[in-house]
Amino acid sequence: MTHEVGGWSGTDEGPAARAQLRCVDAGRDRSYVVWTTRGLVTEGRSPDALHALVDDRQVLVVATPTVAALVGDCVVGTVNESAASVDLLVIAVDETTKTMRAVEHVCERACTLRLEREAIIVALGGGICTDIVTVAASMIRRGVRNIRLPTTLVGQVDASIGIKGAVNFRGKKSALGVFHPPTAVFVDSSALATLPRTSVSDGIAEVLKVALLGNRPLFDLLEEDPTEILDTRCTSGRGDEIVALALEAMLTELGPNLYEDRSYARRVDFGHTFSPVLEAGLGFRISHGAAVAIDLALSFAISLERGAIDHDAFDRVVRVLKAYELPVYTPHLTVDLCRSALAEAIRHRGGSLNLVAPDGLASVTFCQDQTSIERSLSGAIGHLASMHARDVVHAT
Amino acid sequence: MTHEVGGWSGTDEGPAARAQLRCVDAGRDRSYVVWTTRGLVTEGRSPDALHALVDDRQVLVVATPTVAALVGDCVVGTVNESAASVDLLVIAVDETTKTMRAVEHVCERACTLRLEREAIIVALGGGICTDIVTVAASMIRRGVRNIRLPTTLVGQVDASIGIKGAVNFRGKKSALGVFHPPTAVFVDSSALATLPRTSVSDGIAEVLKVALLGNRPLFDLLEEDPTEILDTRCTSGRGDEIVALALEAMLTELGPNLYEDRSYARRVDFGHTFSPVLEAGLGFRISHGAAVAIDLALSFAISLERGAIDHDAFDRVVRVLKAYELPVYTPHLTVDLCRSALAEAIRHRGGSLNLVAPDGLASVTFCQDQTSIERSLSGAIGHLASMHARDVVHAT
Numbered sequence: 001m002t003h004e005v006g007g008w009s010g011t012d013e014g015p016a017a018r019a020q021l022r023c024v025d026a027g028r029d030r031s032y033v034v035w036t037t038r039g040l041v042t043e044g045r046s047p048d049a050l051h052a053l054v055d056d057r058q059v060l061v062v063a064t065p066t067v068a069a070l071v072g073d074c075v076v077g078t079v080n081e082s083a084a085s086v087d088l089l090v091i092a093v094d095e096t097t098k099t100m101r102a103v104e105h106v107c108e109r110a111c112t113l114r115l116e117r118e119a120i121i122v123a124l125g126g127g128i129c130t131d132i133v134t135v136a137a138s139m140i141r142r143g144v145r146n147i148r149l150p151t152t153l154v155g156q157v158d159a160s161i162g163i164k165g166a167v168n169f170r171g172k173k174s175a176l177g178v179f180h181p182p183t184a185v186f187v188d189s190s191a192l193a194t195l196p197r198t199s200v201s202d203g204i205a206e207v208l209k210v211a212l213l214g215n216r217p218l219f220d221l222l223e224e225d226p227t228e229i230l231d232t233r234c235t236s237g238r239g240d241e242i243v244a245l246a247l248e249a250m251l252t253e254l255g256p257n258l259y260e261d262r263s264y265a266r267r268v269d270f271g272h273t274f275s276p277v278l279e280a281g282l283g284f285r286i287s288h289g290a291a292v293a294i295d296l297a298l299s300f301a302i303s304l305e306r307g308a309i310d311h312d313a314f315d316r317v318v319r320v321l322k323a324y325e326l327p328v329y330t331p332h333l334t335v336d337l338c339r340s341a342l343a344e345a346i347r348h349r350g351g352s353l354n355l356v357a358p359d360g361l362a363s364v365t366f367c368q369d370q371t372s373i374e375r376s377l378s379g380a381i382g383h384l385a386s387m388h389a390r391d392v393v394h395a396t
Numbered sequence: 397m398t399h400e401v402g403g404w405s406g407t408d409e410g411p412a413a414r415a416q417l418r419c420v421d422a423g424r425d426r427s428y429v430v431w432t433t434r435g436l437v438t439e440g441r442s443p444d445a446l447h448a449l450v451d452d453r454q455v456l457v458v459a460t461p462t463v464a465a466l467v468g469d470c471v472v473g474t475v476n477e478s479a480a481s482v483d484l485l486v487i488a489v490d491e492t493t494k495t496m497r498a499v500e501h502v503c504e505r506a507c508t509l510r511l512e513r514e515a516i517i518v519a520l521g522g523g524i525c526t527d528i529v530t531v532a533a534s535m536i537r538r539g540v541r542n543i544r545l546p547t548t549l550v551g552q553v554d555a556s557i558g559i560k561g562a563v564n565f566r567g568k569k570s571a572l573g574v575f576h577p578p579t580a581v582f583v584d585s586s587a588l589a590t591l592p593r594t595s596v597s598d599g600i601a602e603v604l605k606v607a608l609l610g611n612r613p614l615f616d617l618l619e620e621d622p623t624e625i626l627d628t629r630c631t632s633g634r635g636d637e638i639v640a641l642a643l644e645a646m647l648t649e650l651g652p653n654l655y656e657d658r659s660y661a662r663r664v665d666f667g668h669t670f671s672p673v674l675e676a677g678l679g680f681r682i683s684h685g686a687a688v689a690i691d692l693a694l695s696f697a698i699s700l701e702r703g704a705i706d707h708d709a710f711d712r713v714v715r716v717l718k719a720y721e722l723p724v725y726t727p728h729l730t731v732d733l734c735r736s737a738l739a740e741a742i743r744h745r746g747g748s749l750n751l752v753a754p755d756g757l758a759s760v761t762f763c764q765d766q767t768s769i770e771r772s773l774s775g776a777i778g779h780l781a782s783m784h785a786r787d788v789v790h791a792t
Contacts, residue, residue, distance in 0.1 A: 020445070021640075022647050026559055026577035028655055030422040036415050049416075100500060104565075111566050116743050135535075141744070142560060142573040142656070163422055164538065170507050177538045181422035234605070244417075251418050259424055260538070264513075268489075268505045330740050343641075348537070 034161055034185045034251065036244065041071050041124070041149050041188040046077035051082035053147060053184055058115055059083040062106055062133050063124040065092050067151050070194055075124055076147065084265025087113055091132070095284030098128050098168050100176065106136035110144075120145040124154035126199075127288070127302045131174075134165025138180035145183040151191040153234055154204020154289055157210070157246040161185050162254050167286070173276040179259050187247060189240055192233045197325070200233050202289025204324040207246040209271040209296060210253065212317065216362040218245045223316075226323035263367050264349040270356035271295045274333070277341035282332055283324065293326035294333060294384075299381035302373060303358045318387050329388035335377045342370060423788045430581045430647065432558055432640065434600035437467050437520070437545050440474035447478040449543060449580055454511055455479045458529050459520040461488050463547050466590055471545065483509055487528070491680030494524050494564050496572065502532035506540075514542040516579065522595075523555025525685070527570075530561025534576035536551055541579040547587040549599020549630055550685055553606070553642040557581050558650050562682070562719055569672040575655050576603040583643060585636055588629045593721070596629050598685025600720040603642040605667040605692060606649065608713065612758040614641045619712075622719035660745040661762045666752035667691040670729070673737035678728055688723035690729060690780075697776035698769060699754045709757045714783050725784035738766060 039045030059079050063072050068090045080086045089109045093102050110121070121144055122131035130148045137146035150160035166177025192200070204222070211218040221242055222229075229239055253268045260266065275291035297318055304314045318328050346353055357367040367373060437440030439730045455475050459468050464486045476482045485505045489498050506517070517540055520528035526544045533542035546556035562573030588596070600618070606675040607614035617638055618625075625635055651663045656662065671687035696713045714724050742749055763769060 019432050021432050021583070021643060023427055023429050024577075024647060024651065024654070025428040026428060026654055028424050028426070029576075030424070031419055032422060033419050034417045038415050100496065104496060107565065107572055111568065111571060114743055117656075117745065118746055139531075139572045141575060142562070142575055166538070169503065172507065175507060176503055176535045178535060179538055181420075186418070247417060255420065258420070258422055260513075327606060347510055350512065350514055 030162075030181050031175065031342050032184055034187065034247065036247070037157060037186050037188045040078070040186055041075060041151065042190040042193070044074050047078050047081070049184070050078065050147070050186065053145075054079055054082040054120060055090055056082065056084050057145075058113065058119040059086045059122060060110060060113060060115060060119065061088045061122045061124055062089055062136075062383065064126065064129050065090055067125045067129075071151075071191070072124070075122070078247075086195070087112075091129070093128050093132060095128065095168065095279065095288070097153065098132060100167055100169070102132045103135045103139070103167060106133060107140055110140045111134070115140060115144060117141045117144060120147055122147045122149060123160070124149045124151065125155075127155045128149065130155055130160040131165050131177075132167065133183070134180050135167055135176075135178055138165065138178040142181060146180065148182050148185045149191070150185065150187065150288075152195060153192055153200050153243070154206050156187045156192070156243060157203060157205075157250055158206040159302065160245065161187070161250060163258055163342060168280075171280055171283075173280050173284075187243070189235055189243060192239075193235050194293050195233045197230055198287070200230055201325045202287050204229070205271070205289035205292040205296070205326055207242060208291060208317075208320065208324075210246050210249045210268075212296065212358065212362055213249070213253065213267050213270055213356075213364055214362050215245065215249045217234045218242065218249065219320075219362050221245065222324075223320055226320070227387075230324065235312070245294070265354045266349075267356055267364065269345075269349075269354065270364060271299065273345045273355055274298055274338055274341045277337055277344060278330070278332060281337055286330070293321050294328060294330060297321055297328035297387075298338070298380055299356065300358050301383040302376045304383060305376035305379040306357075306372060308357065308359045313358070314383070316361060327388070329384040333381055333384070335381065338377045338381070339374060342373060346370070402524055420427075426577050428559075428578050428580055430583065430643065432643070433582050433584045434586065435586045436474070436582055437471060437547065439585040443474050443477070445580070446474065446543070446582065449541075450475055450478040450516060451540075452478065454481050454504060454509065454515040455482045455518060456502075456509060456511060456515065457482060457484045457518045457520055458525065458532075459484065459486055460522065460525050461486055463521045463525075467547075467587070471518070475518065481509075487525070489524050489528060491524065491564065491675070491684070494528060496563055496565070498528045499531045499535070499563060502529060503536055506532070506536045508590070511536060513537045513540060516543055518545060519556070520545045520547065521551075522546065524553045525581055526556040527561050527573075528563065530576050530578070531563055531572075532573055534561065534574040537680060539576060542576065544578050544581045545587070546581065546583065547637070548591060549588060549596055550602050551599075552583045552603040552639060553589070553599060554562040557643065557646060561655055564676075567676055567679075569676050569680075583639070585631055585639060588635075589631050592627045593626055593629070594683070596626055596652070597721045598683050599630070600625070601667070601685035601692070601717075601722055603638060604713075604716065604720075605688060606642050606645045606664075608692065608754065608758055609645070609649065609663050609666055609752075609760055610758050611641065611645045612618045614638065614645065615716075615758050617641070618720075619716055622716070626720065659743035660748060661750045663752055663760065665741075665745075665750065666760060667695065668738045669741045669751055670694055670734055673733055673740060674726070674728060677733055678726075682726070686723050689717050690724060690726060693717055693724035693780055693783075694729065694734070694776055696754050697750065698772050699780040700779060701775040702753075702768060704753060704755045705757075709754070710779070711741075712757060723784070725777075725780040729777055729780070731777065734773050734777070735770060736738050738769060742766070
């Protein structure tokens with residue numbers, strides 16, 4: 001690698017030997033709208049904003065079986081009022097089948113239908129459905145429009161309102177994925193009415209996450225009447241308020257770092273450090289919401305153990321998790337599992353731990369002290385086991 | 397869908413029933429640099445710009461077998477001077493195996509190596525290799541850095557300098573793909589020296605495409621000494637000039653419509669209307685360059701048939717294609733195949749034909765007149781068959 005100075009032959013060396021030919025601007029302007037609505041999915045009400053987007057395009061609606069049976073006809077009928085064509089693809093998916101195979105299944109249908117670049121893929125279902133459809137939409141003709149109609153609480157306040165889509169790969173949670181902004185998201189509270197009770201619990205785990213990041217009014221609202229929220233599937237007036245506050249708070253958290261390229265210190269990672277490893281370790285036989293609940297409880301237990309919060313804050317968080325019928329512990333939550341989760345987090349967050357650590361009831365900070373966290377794990381897990389056991393005693 | 401006016405109950409209707417909650421700005425600033433260099437790939441010369449990018453990161457180099465055997469050690473050694481770690485993955489791929497399986501193969505290695513978000517995947521090979529790596533890089537941790545070291549002429553002037561990556565799907569050319577801007581592209585002329593002669597011909601097809609779009613100096617340069625260019629594998633002084641002009645022209649064409657969302661009238665689609673259907677129809681047993689050459693010849697034959705150009709322009713283009721040992725005809729080029737290609741183009745280009753039609757030797761316009769084009773197909777194919785036959789007679 002010696003550089004001859006002067007007298008270059010024109011073939012071996014010289015000014016042209018390393019030249020910056022061009023800096024290509026690859027920036028891209030995009031935006032999307034999140035709408036709140038009531039009855040769009042279940043009754044085809046107030047569909048003007050949807051029609052304005054559909055605008056005589058080809059549409060492929062992708063739905064999960066239960067959702068398709070409940071509201072598939074309604075959504076297809078509503079879209080059909082303004083579409084060039086509408087087709088419905090029903091895919092049975094869960095965390096174990098949230099893979100590239102499911103993505104390719106959607107892509108195959110898109111190919112069969114010869115979807116144009118101007119076409120729209122509508123995701124009608126929970127976060128798993130919108131995740132798969134987002135990845136597929138990003139690859140079909142190098143990216144087609146994607147409208148999301150999330151039908152679960154976790155979808156409406158978390159999984160389906162950002163720009164990420166992902167699938168599990170080689171047993172790792174969301175190991176492959178894309179950033180593909182949707183065209184629009186319609187958050188329809190009426191879709192929640194038919195949810196299983198446990199699905200609402202799962203969604204509340206994400207609502208609690210965003211409340212505990214710093215939204216005390218939302219936390220207070222959650223504490224008010226958990227039974228009502230679960231009984232009404234979060235469709236009461238209070239439920240609407242909870243969804244609206246959570247959605248607004250979540251969008252505010254996501255906005256400044258939408259592509260996760262500004263900072264590895266991400267407040268929205270709260271509850272998502274130990275949970276992905278727990279989910280994968282259990283072969284996804286635990287719901288995402290349950291895993292997040294355990295992660296939140298563990299995060300508070302760690303802060304308790306480290307003296308960053310008092311017993312009252314810890315107890316209140318555990319109490320509200322339990323009131324929403326969420327777990328705070330599982331025997332699978334071992335020190336080893338937590339240590340591997342911390343190592344994975346460091347890899348995933350640019351080499352720093354960036355653990356979201358509670359320092360109050362609705363206040364968090366970032367902790368980079370891996371040693372201190374690891375030291376507190378055994379004690380923290382012990383707190384959770386004891387709270388869990390207390391619950392079991394009460395229940396029997 | 398009746399709307400009650402006034403007196404809304406707060407649960408069924410009212411101002412909140414359909415509200416735009418938030419417009420989310422999902423814009424993204426990105427850019428990449430295209431460097432011309434000599435000896436980086438073959439001798440590790442002038443690697444400063446590369447080292448500045450590698451900057452102590454994890455690197456996975458993905459190369460095709462022949463390239464890996466020739467320069468794999470050199471590239472790995474050069475990268476290793478500034479990387480935290482370097483691994484080499486050799487993938488044997490061609491158009492028939494440019495599929496999601498190949499992408500997943502790269503992703504699997506990335507998973508095994510636990511590549512971080514800050515990691516870099518280097519594509520070292522031709523356009524097929526850079527295509528597969530681009531798709532993989534876009535999905536690993538939702539997008540990691542991607543440096544391209546294209547080693548074929550078609551890669552250096554076309555396939556590897558834009559932001560697209562694609563794989564074939566269900567027998568359709570590049571049916572799944574992504575936009576994922578690279579971090580940098582290093583165009584190293586020394587990499588061409590060991591190319592098979594036919595590979596240089598394939599690259600020249602893309603150079604001719606961009607010349608015929610409106611770069612007469614480049615066309616004249618191509619006409620000067622085809623034998624020298626083929627013999628020297630485009631590494632002579634003239635070859636360097638051809639690569640530099642083609643690269644500059646191509647980046648100028650791509651720049652204003654990088655994401656192909658500004659217009660469906662894309663000049664760079666020249667030579668790429670009939671060729672993808674021909675390639676797929678032949679099960680990819682024809683090279684991309686050969687298919688593009690036939691498409692270019694056909695486009696000129698159509699213009700000749702429609703009276704848009706004279707015989708001299710047609711003859712010169714056919715002559716230069718043949719001089720670069722490229723085909724202008726195959727018996728698989730039927731009217732039916734061309735008609736299906738036109739229909740596919742309309743689907744792919746937002747409902748309009750947008751056929752790039754020569755109206756001079758290095759001048760094109762857009763033609764939307766499907767009927768007129770279809771009417772000219774039989775005559776145009778006849779011209780090509782006759783030019784082809786003349787060649788056969790000369791050769792015997």
